[in-house]
Amino acid sequence: MPGKNEKKLSKLKDFWVEFFADRKDGGHRSSDEEFISLEAKEKLFHLDGGKTLLDFGCGAGELLVYYAPEYKQLVGVDFSASMLDEASKKIRERKCGNISLIQADDKTVWDKLEYSFDRITAAGVIQYLTLQEIDNFIFNASNYLNKGGKIVLFDILDPRLYPLWKIGLFSQxxxxxxxxxxxxxxxxxILSASLSNRPRDILGFAHNPYAIKKIANRYGFETIFVKSMYYEYKYHAIISRTSESREF
Ligand SMILES: C[S@@+](CC[C@H](N)C(=O)[O-])C[C@H]1O[C@@H](n2cnc3c(N)ncnc32)[C@H](O)[C@@H]1O
Known part of the structure:
Protein backbone atom coordinates (compact mmCIF):
# COMPACT_ATOMS: atom_id res chain seq x y z
CA MET A 1 0.00 0.00 0.00
CA PRO A 2 1.37 3.49 -0.86
CA GLY A 3 2.62 5.48 2.15
CA LYS A 4 1.39 8.96 3.18
CA ASN A 5 4.25 10.69 1.38
CA GLU A 6 3.70 8.75 -1.85
CA LYS A 7 -0.02 9.62 -1.75
CA LYS A 8 0.85 13.30 -1.27
CA LEU A 9 3.27 13.18 -4.23
CA SER A 10 0.79 11.46 -6.49
CA LYS A 11 -1.86 14.06 -5.55
CA LEU A 12 0.63 16.78 -6.42
CA LYS A 13 1.38 15.18 -9.80
CA ASP A 14 -2.38 14.92 -10.48
CA PHE A 15 -2.66 18.63 -9.71
CA TRP A 16 -0.04 19.56 -12.32
CA VAL A 17 -1.46 17.13 -14.90
CA GLU A 18 -4.85 18.81 -14.49
CA PHE A 19 -3.31 22.28 -14.42
CA PHE A 20 -1.68 21.77 -17.83
CA ALA A 21 -4.48 19.63 -19.30
CA ASP A 22 -5.98 22.44 -21.37
CA ARG A 23 -3.09 24.91 -21.58
CA LYS A 24 -1.91 26.03 -24.97
CA ASP A 25 1.24 28.04 -24.28
CA GLY A 26 4.29 27.98 -22.07
CA GLY A 27 3.43 31.20 -20.18
CA HIS A 28 6.39 33.20 -21.45
CA ARG A 29 6.61 36.82 -20.28
CA SER A 30 5.44 37.87 -23.72
CA SER A 31 3.92 35.72 -26.44
CA ASP A 32 5.32 38.05 -29.16
CA GLU A 33 7.36 36.06 -31.64
CA GLU A 34 10.11 38.65 -31.30
CA PHE A 35 10.42 37.99 -27.57
CA ILE A 36 10.25 34.20 -27.92
CA SER A 37 12.89 34.28 -30.65
CA LEU A 38 15.23 36.25 -28.32
CA GLU A 39 14.59 33.75 -25.51
CA ALA A 40 15.35 30.90 -27.91
CA LYS A 41 18.59 32.60 -29.02
CA GLU A 42 19.72 32.88 -25.40
CA LYS A 43 18.93 29.20 -24.89
CA LEU A 44 20.68 28.10 -28.06
CA PHE A 45 23.77 29.97 -26.87
CA HIS A 46 23.80 27.93 -23.62
CA LEU A 47 22.90 24.67 -25.37
CA ASP A 48 26.08 25.28 -27.31
CA GLY A 49 25.76 22.84 -30.17
CA GLY A 50 25.18 19.09 -30.41
CA LYS A 51 23.29 17.28 -33.15
CA THR A 52 20.42 15.63 -31.28
CA LEU A 53 18.21 17.24 -28.65
CA LEU A 54 15.50 16.12 -26.25
CA ASP A 55 13.23 18.95 -25.04
CA PHE A 56 11.50 17.66 -21.92
CA GLY A 57 8.29 19.56 -21.13
CA CYS A 58 8.38 21.13 -24.60
CA GLY A 59 4.88 22.54 -24.11
CA ALA A 60 3.49 24.18 -27.24
CA GLY A 61 6.88 23.86 -28.91
CA GLU A 62 7.47 27.62 -28.74
CA LEU A 63 11.21 27.18 -28.18
CA LEU A 64 11.53 23.80 -29.88
CA VAL A 65 10.71 25.21 -33.34
CA TYR A 66 13.53 27.73 -32.91
CA TYR A 67 15.94 24.96 -31.90
CA ALA A 68 14.98 22.87 -34.97
CA PRO A 69 17.19 24.54 -37.63
CA GLU A 70 20.25 24.04 -35.40
CA TYR A 71 19.82 20.27 -34.83
CA LYS A 72 19.66 17.15 -36.95
CA GLN A 73 16.98 15.39 -34.88
CA LEU A 74 14.83 16.65 -32.02
CA VAL A 75 12.30 15.03 -29.72
CA GLY A 76 9.75 17.05 -27.75
CA VAL A 77 8.14 15.43 -24.71
CA ASP A 78 5.19 16.65 -22.67
CA PHE A 79 2.40 15.08 -20.61
CA SER A 80 -0.20 17.59 -21.80
CA ALA A 81 -2.14 16.60 -24.94
CA SER A 82 -3.34 20.18 -25.53
CA MET A 83 0.24 21.48 -25.42
CA LEU A 84 1.37 18.76 -27.82
CA ASP A 85 -1.50 19.64 -30.22
CA GLU A 86 -0.24 23.21 -30.32
CA ALA A 87 3.31 22.00 -30.80
CA SER A 88 2.19 19.78 -33.73
CA LYS A 89 0.51 22.76 -35.40
CA LYS A 90 3.65 24.88 -35.06
CA ILE A 91 5.85 22.07 -36.35
CA ARG A 92 3.62 21.69 -39.43
CA GLU A 93 3.43 25.44 -40.07
CA ARG A 94 7.20 25.80 -39.86
CA LYS A 95 7.84 22.55 -41.74
CA CYS A 96 10.19 21.22 -39.02
CA GLY A 97 10.41 17.66 -40.35
CA ASN A 98 13.21 16.82 -37.89
CA ILE A 99 11.03 17.07 -34.74
CA SER A 100 9.03 14.19 -33.29
CA LEU A 101 6.74 14.45 -30.28
CA ILE A 102 6.07 12.01 -27.44
CA GLN A 103 3.34 12.22 -24.81
CA ALA A 104 4.95 11.12 -21.55
CA ASP A 105 5.98 12.35 -18.12
CA ASP A 106 9.26 12.32 -16.20
CA LYS A 107 8.80 8.65 -15.29
CA THR A 108 7.39 7.17 -18.52
CA VAL A 109 9.48 9.06 -21.07
CA TRP A 110 12.64 6.96 -20.81
CA ASP A 111 11.13 3.70 -22.10
CA LYS A 112 9.72 5.56 -25.10
CA LEU A 113 13.03 6.92 -26.37
CA GLU A 114 14.66 5.22 -29.34
CA TYR A 115 18.09 6.79 -29.13
CA SER A 116 20.27 8.91 -26.88
CA PHE A 117 20.96 12.62 -27.20
CA ASP A 118 23.73 15.21 -27.28
CA ARG A 119 21.56 17.67 -25.38
CA ILE A 120 18.73 16.99 -22.92
CA THR A 121 16.99 20.18 -21.98
CA ALA A 122 13.94 21.45 -20.13
CA ALA A 123 12.74 25.07 -20.00
CA GLY A 124 10.46 26.15 -17.18
CA VAL A 125 9.69 22.55 -16.19
CA ILE A 126 11.97 21.62 -13.31
CA GLN A 127 9.79 23.67 -10.92
CA TYR A 128 7.01 21.12 -11.36
CA LEU A 129 9.26 18.32 -10.06
CA THR A 130 10.22 17.63 -6.47
CA LEU A 131 13.92 17.29 -5.63
CA GLN A 132 13.51 13.50 -5.58
CA GLU A 133 11.97 13.65 -9.06
CA ILE A 134 14.81 15.88 -10.27
CA ASP A 135 17.25 13.32 -8.87
CA ASN A 136 15.50 10.55 -10.84
CA PHE A 137 15.35 12.79 -13.92
CA ILE A 138 19.10 13.51 -13.90
CA PHE A 139 19.92 9.86 -13.25
CA ASN A 140 17.69 8.68 -16.15
CA ALA A 141 18.86 11.49 -18.42
CA SER A 142 22.48 10.47 -17.78
CA ASN A 143 21.67 7.07 -19.33
CA TYR A 144 20.35 8.75 -22.48
CA LEU A 145 23.14 11.26 -22.87
CA ASN A 146 25.80 10.81 -25.55
CA LYS A 147 29.49 11.20 -24.72
CA GLY A 148 30.29 14.88 -24.25
CA GLY A 149 26.57 15.61 -23.90
CA LYS A 150 24.92 18.15 -21.61
CA ILE A 151 21.76 18.41 -19.56
CA VAL A 152 20.62 22.02 -19.67
CA LEU A 153 17.85 23.02 -17.28
CA PHE A 154 16.51 26.46 -18.11
CA ASP A 155 14.55 28.95 -16.05
CA ILE A 156 14.61 27.37 -12.60
CA LEU A 157 12.91 29.53 -9.94
CA ASP A 158 15.57 30.94 -7.62
CA PRO A 159 14.36 30.69 -3.99
CA ARG A 160 16.63 33.62 -3.06
CA LEU A 161 15.09 36.00 -5.61
CA TYR A 162 11.62 34.72 -6.44
CA PRO A 163 9.95 35.74 -3.13
CA LEU A 164 11.41 39.26 -3.54
CA TRP A 165 10.13 39.48 -7.10
CA LYS A 166 6.72 38.26 -5.99
CA ILE A 167 6.29 41.00 -3.41
CA GLY A 168 7.19 43.55 -6.08
CA LEU A 169 10.66 44.51 -4.86
CA PHE A 170 12.00 44.54 -8.43
CA SER A 171 9.16 46.57 -9.89
CA GLN A 172 9.78 50.16 -10.95
CA ILE A 190 -0.10 30.35 1.06
CA LEU A 191 -2.58 29.82 3.88
CA SER A 192 -5.46 28.90 1.59
CA ALA A 193 -3.20 26.59 -0.49
CA SER A 194 -2.01 24.69 2.57
CA LEU A 195 -5.55 24.39 3.92
CA SER A 196 -6.78 22.94 0.64
CA ASN A 197 -3.66 20.81 0.07
CA ARG A 198 -2.70 22.57 -3.18
CA PRO A 199 0.79 23.73 -4.19
CA ARG A 200 1.52 27.18 -2.78
CA ASP A 201 2.31 28.61 -6.14
CA ILE A 202 1.08 27.85 -9.63
CA LEU A 203 4.63 28.49 -10.86
CA GLY A 204 5.72 25.44 -8.88
CA PHE A 205 8.69 24.97 -6.54
CA ALA A 206 11.75 27.18 -6.27
CA HIS A 207 14.85 24.97 -6.07
CA ASN A 208 18.12 26.06 -4.53
CA PRO A 209 20.99 25.82 -7.06
CA TYR A 210 23.14 24.00 -4.51
CA ALA A 211 20.52 21.24 -4.20
CA ILE A 212 20.63 20.78 -7.99
CA LYS A 213 24.43 20.80 -7.94
CA LYS A 214 24.51 18.15 -5.20
CA ILE A 215 22.26 15.85 -7.22
CA ALA A 216 24.28 16.37 -10.41
CA ASN A 217 27.55 15.71 -8.52
CA ARG A 218 26.21 12.40 -7.31
CA TYR A 219 25.95 11.22 -10.92
CA GLY A 220 29.42 12.44 -11.91
CA PHE A 221 28.40 15.79 -13.40
CA GLU A 222 29.61 19.31 -12.82
CA THR A 223 27.18 22.21 -12.92
CA ILE A 224 27.53 25.78 -14.07
CA PHE A 225 24.84 28.28 -13.09
CA VAL A 226 23.88 31.19 -15.29
CA LYS A 227 21.38 33.95 -14.58
CA SER A 228 18.36 33.96 -16.84
CA MET A 229 18.56 36.91 -19.21
CA TYR A 230 14.83 37.55 -19.48
CA TYR A 231 13.52 36.56 -16.00
CA GLU A 232 15.27 38.28 -13.09
CA TYR A 233 14.21 35.56 -10.59
CA LYS A 234 15.24 32.50 -12.60
CA TYR A 235 18.53 30.75 -13.34
CA HIS A 236 19.80 28.07 -15.71
CA ALA A 237 21.80 24.96 -14.74
CA ILE A 238 24.25 23.66 -17.33
CA ILE A 239 25.20 20.13 -16.34
CA SER A 240 28.04 18.23 -18.00
CA ARG A 241 30.40 15.37 -17.16
CA THR A 242 33.29 16.30 -14.88
CA SER A 243 36.75 16.05 -16.42
CA GLU A 244 37.45 13.00 -14.19
CA SER A 245 34.40 11.07 -15.36
CA ARG A 246 35.08 12.08 -18.97
CA GLU A 247 38.19 9.91 -18.92
CA PHE A 248 36.15 6.72 -18.45
C1 LIG B 1 5.82 26.44 -18.27
S1 LIG B 1 5.55 25.25 -19.51
C2 LIG B 1 7.03 25.45 -20.50
C3 LIG B 1 6.89 24.88 -21.89
C4 LIG B 1 8.11 25.00 -22.78
N1 LIG B 1 9.26 24.35 -22.23
C5 LIG B 1 8.42 26.45 -23.06
O1 LIG B 1 9.39 26.98 -22.49
O2 LIG B 1 7.69 27.05 -23.84
C6 LIG B 1 5.86 23.72 -18.64
C7 LIG B 1 5.55 22.49 -19.47
O3 LIG B 1 6.03 21.35 -18.78
C8 LIG B 1 5.07 20.31 -18.88
N2 LIG B 1 5.30 19.44 -17.72
C9 LIG B 1 5.30 19.78 -16.42
N3 LIG B 1 5.59 18.72 -15.64
C10 LIG B 1 5.77 17.68 -16.49
C11 LIG B 1 6.08 16.30 -16.29
N4 LIG B 1 6.28 15.79 -15.07
N5 LIG B 1 6.18 15.51 -17.37
C12 LIG B 1 6.00 16.02 -18.63
N6 LIG B 1 5.69 17.30 -18.88
C13 LIG B 1 5.59 18.14 -17.82
C14 LIG B 1 3.73 21.03 -18.90
O4 LIG B 1 2.72 20.27 -19.48
C15 LIG B 1 4.07 22.28 -19.71
O5 LIG B 1 3.85 22.07 -21.08
Missing part, protein backbone atom coordinates in the same frame (compact mmCIF):
# COMPACT_ATOMS: atom_id res chain seq x y z
CA UNK A 173 7.07 51.57 -8.67
CA UNK A 174 7.98 49.51 -5.57
CA UNK A 175 6.86 51.38 -2.46
CA UNK A 176 6.47 50.39 1.20
CA UNK A 177 2.62 50.31 1.13
CA UNK A 178 2.48 48.35 -2.11
CA UNK A 179 5.01 45.78 -0.87
CA UNK A 180 3.14 45.38 2.42
CA UNK A 181 -0.15 44.72 0.55
CA UNK A 182 1.57 42.11 -1.64
CA UNK A 183 3.10 40.41 1.42
CA UNK A 184 -0.39 40.21 2.94
CA UNK A 185 -1.82 38.83 -0.29
CA UNK A 186 0.92 36.19 -0.60
CA UNK A 187 0.36 35.17 3.01
CA UNK A 188 -3.36 34.59 2.28
CA UNK A 189 -2.54 32.57 -0.86
Missing amino acids: DAGFGKILRKVGFEFKV
